Amino acid sequence: MSSAANPIPAQFPPNKLLFDGYDPGAFYDEMIAPNGEPRPYAAPMYEKLANMPLEVFEERRKLADLSYLVQGITFTVYSDGKGTERLFPFDLVPRIIPRSEWDVVERGLAQRVTALNLYLRDIYGPQRILKDRIIPQHLVYSCKHFRREMVGLQVPRDIYVHVAGIDLVRDSRTGQYLVLEDNARSPSGISYVLENRIVMRRTFPRAFELSEVQSVDHYPAELVKILRSLSPRSGDRPVIVLLTPGLYNSAYFEHCFLAQEMGIELVEGRDLVVVDNVVYMKTIYGLTRVDVIYRRVDDDFLDPLAFRAGSLVGVPGLMNAYRAGNIALANAVGTGVADDKAIYAYVPAFIRYYMGEDPILQNVxxxxxxxxxxxxxxxxxxxxxxxxxxxxxxxxxxxxxxxxxxxxxxxxxxxxxxxxxxxxxxxVIPISRVPSYDPAIGGMSARHVDLRPYCLYDGEKVTIVPGGLTRVALQKGSLVVNSSQGGGSKDTWVLRGEE
Amino acid sequence: MMLSRIADSLFWIGRYMERADNTARILDVNYHMLLEQPPDTYKLRWDPLIAVTGERARFYKTHEEASAQTAFEFLGFSEENPNSISQCIVQARENARTIRDRISRELWEDINGLYHKILRLKDEGEDLSRFCDAVKRGGHRFHGVCDATLARDEGWHFVQAGCVLERAEMTARILDVHYHQLLEGPQLLSEARSHLWMAVLKSVAAYEFYKRQNTLIEPTRVAQLLLLDPRHPRSVRFNLGILQTSLHAISGSMPGTYANEAERLTGKIHERLTYDSIEEIFADGLHNYLTELQEMCRNIGEEITRTYLNYAVAQG
CATH class of the missing domain: 3.30.1490.270 (Dna Ligase; domain 1)
Incomplete structure (x- = not known):
């Protein structure tokens, strides 16, 4: 590994600074206020970047990229039936959220995730909401991800959505956060949140001190606490596994990462076997009983006997074991009936209906x-x-x-x-932007971002690690942040202190 | 507790890394030795090399003739040859990537780094010598990183088992193919013969060790070292001794006993290598001995798989 800075391309003037010529434009800028000054809470980081020589920034950027490559933090893009590994581009300018703003977001998300769980419990149970005609029955039953098999099935501790990723955007016109979509099946991306933070801490240690950023490192511990509480057997050492579709899944890195951080076994379908409605994993010394599965395999592929017959990544007989109460699944089967994009329109109504509250976060x-x-x-x-x-x-x-x-x-x-x-x-929502490094101009340009916080529900309360994954549309003018469409990510800082 | 699939990956990481390393060694040594040989022996020496890797049939499907260039391409980085160096490293890395949560970060980064390096050298059209050098260094580093960062649990023993089983089989095969060639190929001058045996010793890093104990290069002494020496880390006996230790560590059975077929076969073959003399072996025919040895290694591999890595489960 060489630490020598690469020479700066000759077309940039020698004393060019990163924010020279930066234009926040007509959109809400998360770092720069309309008067051109940095927002007060973002000022320490802004000063740091604004005074940093281009070659120093370039060197840090290369080191950060290298650390992702060496660690093999990649995702897989499929074309022509061939998978290619790509780095998920990482931008070094963080998205900074002041404490007061986050408090509102946090309450809004907790409310929403609670309502989604109440709705699922109702839909697969008494179906009061259909009888009261809050949502049309045909809309629910026609959901691709509605699972008839789940009706009347008792899930451990009545939790359906243990992990939710709620996508937020900030509307430039009002400055308000809006919910863009709910992900209640198996949202991915949390590993980038944790790794981005590690890289940023190494890259800008001093800026962290000055800005008082809240930690995100406790996510795996919070998640495993919930998983442990779901075990159908008594005893304080339940066997918990993470079920992955395998190496060729685009989120495989994340599956490995989380299993390791939580200290649980990473398994594929072929590692598990169901005997007499009990799930076991095949170890070198024989079969070991499994209590809880954090599954990152979609419903369709979970059990070839119950769902899609050809699935090779699933576990035959798993649904029978689930029905018999011998295994806990997180998230529960059938949660897709909550994050269907047509059902989304009714989530504010769920909040009013089940909780008697006004929604804190609005829909688009x-x-x-x-x-x-x-x-x-x-x-x-x-x-x-x-x-x-x-x-x-x-x-x-x-x-x-x-x-x-x-x-x-x-x-x-x-x-x-x-x-x-x-x-x-x-x-089309004019969503907010954050300064992002553009190598073509050797400086900062404003790029559109969204935000996906990860919410954990333990049956009583919702825990959210401060921040989440900020995805950025690195192409100029683009509003699409998905990694498959040329998006990248940023570290998200929720600050500790007052504004 | 260890999943069978994880153990399988660890076992194969060991095997593939060792296979890449051995292939690089024989390729490199052969190349250097031939630089000083008369051109007519030249051709003869690349064919056995392909044979060592057990891919002779596949090679002649697409190549007319074995030369330095075609052998390097085929054994070094051909995508059609599943046992080429670069394919072995791809496989080792795929296995490591699958179980990266179960190995040290250092080991993963090391294998991943080697993978990227080999791909780069391949793209840059690096010459044989430097390519092989990078692979051998990679092999040494792999053992070093394993040794310094892996916990000594079952996982460690599966990596070990994979390495030593592969190495034992490879050494037997190198000896077999070269011996065969010297015996049945066109007669070579005795000077050339001793060059070839030196190359064999060098390819398993045993030349210096041999010279400390023998002044002359003699086939029996070379075979003795490569088969029976309990001290050299590339001799068949040495490696089967380690295999025995690792298998016992995995099953927990006492030395001198066995808990499964893999252990029984390993113990049996190790016992023979301990008490057979090289004179007896030559009297009965080295080729037969080596053939049997290679077959035993294959059986041991299959038994390890049947016992630990892929066993049948009775569904109720």
């Missing part, structure tokens, strides 16, 4: 294409809207109206007409 205005009036509005305004398939995630099956050509828009029009239940549409 959403048109349900299953509703004929809303569909005709959507079809008239396609070039202005974002269209999303309801059961997809990761930026797949999505139309960005304003940046799409006519042909793509017309293709989506046909799809919408053919299968309206499968789509929702939203207005």
């Amino acid at each position: 205005e959403t048109y349900l294409c299953s509703n004929p009036d809303q569909l005709s509005y959507v079809l008239e305004h396609l070039p202005e809207l974002v269209v999303k398939a309801v059961g997809e995630s990761g930026g797949y099956g999505m139309l960005m109206g304003p940046s799409s050509d006519k042909k793509t828009i017309e293709e989506f029009r046909e799809r919408l007409i053919a299968d309206p239940r499968n789509y929702i549409a939203q207005p």
